[in-house]
Amino acid sequence: MGVQERRAREKQELKQEILAAARDLFVHEGFENVSMRKIAEKIEYSPTTIYLYFQDKIDLIDLLCEETLLRLEGRLIAIRVAHPKPIEKMIEGLRAYIEFGVKHPSDYRISFMMEFKDLVESGRNLKCHEIGQRVYQAFRSDVAECIDTGVFAPQDLEATTQCIWAAIHGLVCLLITRPHFQWADRELLIGTLVGSLVEGFKVPAPVAVS
Amino acid sequence: MGVQERRAREKQELKQEILAAARDLFVHEGFENVSMRKIAEKIEYSPTTIYLYFQDKIDLIDLLCEETLLRLEGRLIAIRVAHPKPIEKMIEGLRAYIEFGVKHPSDYRISFMMEFKDLVESGRNLKCHEIGQRVYQAFRSDVAECIDTGVFAPQDLEATTQCIWAAIHGLVCLLITRPHFQWADRELLIGTLVGSLVEGFKVPAPVAVS
DNA sequence: TCATTACACTTAACGGTGTTAAGCAAGTAC
DNA sequence: GTACTTGCTTAACACCGTTAAGTGTAATGA
Numbered sequence: 289m290g291v292q293e294r295r296a297r298e299k300q301e302l303k304q305e306i307l308a309a310a311r312d313l314f315v316h317e318g319f320e321n322v323s324m325r326k327i328a329e330k331i332e333y334s335p336t337t338i339y340l341y342f343q344d345k346i347d348l349i350d351l352l353c354e355e356t357l358l359r360l361e362g363r364l365i366a367i368r369v370a371h372p373k374p375i376e377k378m379i380e381g382l383r384a385y386i387e388f389g390v391k392h393p394s395d396y397r398i399s400f401m402m403e404f405k406d407l408v409e410s411g412r413n414l415k416c417h418e419i420g421q422r423v424y425q426a427f428r429s430d431v432a433e434c435i436d437t438g439v440f441a442p443q444d445l446e447a448t449t450q451c452i453w454a455a456i457h458g459l460v461c462l463l464i465t466r467p468h469f470q471w472a473d474r475e476l477l478i479g480t481l482v483g484s485l486v487e488g489f490k491v492p493a494p495v496a497v498s
Numbered sequence: 499m500g501v502q503e504r505r506a507r508e509k510q511e512l513k514q515e516i517l518a519a520a521r522d523l524f525v526h527e528g529f530e531n532v533s534m535r536k537i538a539e540k541i542e543y544s545p546t547t548i549y550l551y552f553q554d555k556i557d558l559i560d561l562l563c564e565e566t567l568l569r570l571e572g573r574l575i576a577i578r579v580a581h582p583k584p585i586e587k588m589i590e591g592l593r594a595y596i597e598f599g600v601k602h603p604s605d606y607r608i609s610f611m612m613e614f615k616d617l618v619e620s621g622r623n624l625k626c627h628e629i630g631q632r633v634y635q636a637f638r639s640d641v642a643e644c645i646d647t648g649v650f651a652p653q654d655l656e657a658t659t660q661c662i663w664a665a666i667h668g669l670v671c672l673l674i675t676r677p678h679f680q681w682a683d684r685e686l687l688i689g690t691l692v693g694s695l696v697e698g699f700k701v702p703a704p705v706a707v708s
Numbered sequence: 709t710c711a712t713t714a715c716a717c718t719t720a721a722c723g724g725t726g727t728t729a730a731g732c733a734a735g736t737a738c
Numbered sequence: 739g740t741a742c743t744t745g746c747t748t749a750a751c752a753c754c755g756t757t758a759a760g761t762g763t764a765a766t767g768a
Contacts, residue, residue: 299745320613323725334747336727345726401611401675403530408678444690447682451669451691458668459661465611468618472657480654481661488698505715512716533754544718546756555755713766718759725754736743 303341305331311352314394346407346414349398353416356395360388361423368426374433375486381430382456382482389460390474396460427453434489441492448489455485513551515541521562524604556617556624559608563626566605570598571633578636584643585696591640592666592692599670600684606670637663644699651702658699665695 309330313322324345328335342348367384371377389396399416407414428449434440440448459481463471471477519540523532534555538545552558577594581587599606609626617624638659644650650658669691673681681687 318613318616324727325725336748337746339727340745401671403528403675405675405677406528444682444686446680447686447690448694450672450682450687451694454669454672454691455665455695456668457672458666459664461611461671462660462664462667465613465615467615470656472654472660476654476657477660480657481664484658484661484698485665485694486698487701488694488696491697509716534756535754546719547717549756550716709768711766711768713764715764716762718761720757720759722757723755726752728749728751730747730749732745732747734744734746736741738739738741 299341302331306338306341307348307351307355310348311355311395314352314398315392319394319397346412349402350414350416352395353399353402353414354419356392356399357416357419357423359395360385360399361419361426363388364423364426368430374430374437375439378430378434378439379482379486381427382452382485383478386456386460386478386482389457390463393464396464400457401461401464424449424453440489443489443492452485452489455481509551512541516548516551517558517561517565520558521565521605524562524608525602529604529607556622559612560624560626562605563609563612563624564629566602566609567626567629567633569605570595570609571629571636573598574633574636578640584640584647585649588640588644588649589692589696591637592662592695593688596666596670596688596692599667600673603674606674610667611671611674634659634663650699653699653702662695662699665691 306327310322310327313326313330317326324338325335327348328338338348342351363384364381367380368377371380389400399420404414428445431440431449431452432445435442435445435448459477462469463474472480516537520532520537523536523540527536534548535545537558538548548558552561573594574591577590578587581590599610609630614624638655641650641659641662642655645652645655645658669687672679673684682690
């Protein structure tokens with residue numbers, strides 16, 4: 289009896305259709321302007337149908353976030369393969385991260401700019417958290433490689449990794465939330481940030497203390 | 499006839515009371531969980547009363563944003579006075595910015611992490627925009643001073659200013675939105691970022707291009 | 709002193725949000 | 739052919755920002 293199989297397949301298809309509609313709306317209507325009702329309207333089902341496929345809005349967004357992180361991870365893995373030299377791997381990885389964020393602002397917002405405080409504190413475990421950790425660990429390995437091969441001066445691995453991530457995240461954030469600011473030429477901006485970051489960590493631990 | 503004066507004064511007092519209540523709620527309940535109705539409840543007036551004092555929620559938030567930026571500006575001006583040496587002025591200014599954001603996450607969210615795209619495009623002019631520009635220009639002067647005095651290598655002023663701002667903004671953002679991440683020691687983190695940033699701009703234009 | 713006017717504020721409502729409970733109609737199973 | 743399962747919908751709840759209309763009180767002018 290292939291009935292159950294067909295049903296399961298159809299259920300999975302509609303679930304994917306909902307996710308696709310949601311992502312499309314996020315991209316075209318903006319993060320704040322997407323409601324469950326609008327998603328439902330787009331797929332031509334009643335709003336409550338979505339709740340047969342997702343626990344709630346957070347659950348839906350979580351899956352979108354997971355998809356996004358998987359795409360970013362794939363992009364970064366490709367760069368690691370293409371650039372064996374640690375310094376190039378680092379520079380191209382940072383560039384790719386920034387360009388990913390700028391190119392997919394809605395996806396980036398969902399994955400990196402949403403407030404997670406309440407969610408984490410509610411004890412809920414998100415699918416995207418796991419893969420987010422994986423992407424971070426991989427990046428930390430890249431930083432470690434730079435330190436180990438002498439490209440970077442010996443410094444606290446965790447702090448260094450987090451500083452670099454924070455810096456490039458900051459640029460993506462501002463480019464997304466302040467698109468009308470008097471930004472310098474984008475290529476110059478990205479090049480300057482990545483270049484200075486790498487340069488700043490070449491010299492030994494210049495921790496600025498008061 | 500001091501009636502009008504008294505009335506004007508009372509109106510101003512209630513306006514300030516509303517602002518204070520709003521800020522208090524933002525701080526204690528979190529940015530997303532504050533509604534006009536809750537603000538009204540806190541000051542023990544009906545929700546619609548707020549609309550006699552503010553155009554809408556954006557208007558209210560705009561004034562809060564302005565207040566916040568004025569406080570930050572004051573903080574940074576004090577540091578400029580206390581540290582005449584360009585390099586110290588830069589380092590302490592960056593530290594102060596980060597610490598301001600970490601210490602007042604709700605205020606920082608309102609001023610620097612809110613989506614402004616739709617607002618700017620609607621042609622509305624916000625009070626906080628003007629002073630935000632002023633704070634940016636002052637910071638750019640600090641960067642220019644570092645370049646002019648040879649602390650930083652000669653580089654594009656605008657790009658350099660924006661990169662440094664983006665980097666410290668990124669750290670504040672992540673510390674706010676991801677408080678449960680496995681952060682390195684906060685002092686080490688801040689010191690590392692500020693130190694590496696300054697170090698990275700000492701060497702001549704290391705713009706990383708693909 | 710009394711009618712009028714101005715003002716501060718409220719009540720009621722609109723259209724929107726995320727979400728849940730109950731119901732309906734068609735397909736499957738015996 | 740009847741009972742049960744499944745997929746979806748309708749109706750509703752409590753919230754949101756916001757507006758229009760109404761209310762009562764205080765100030766004003768005769």
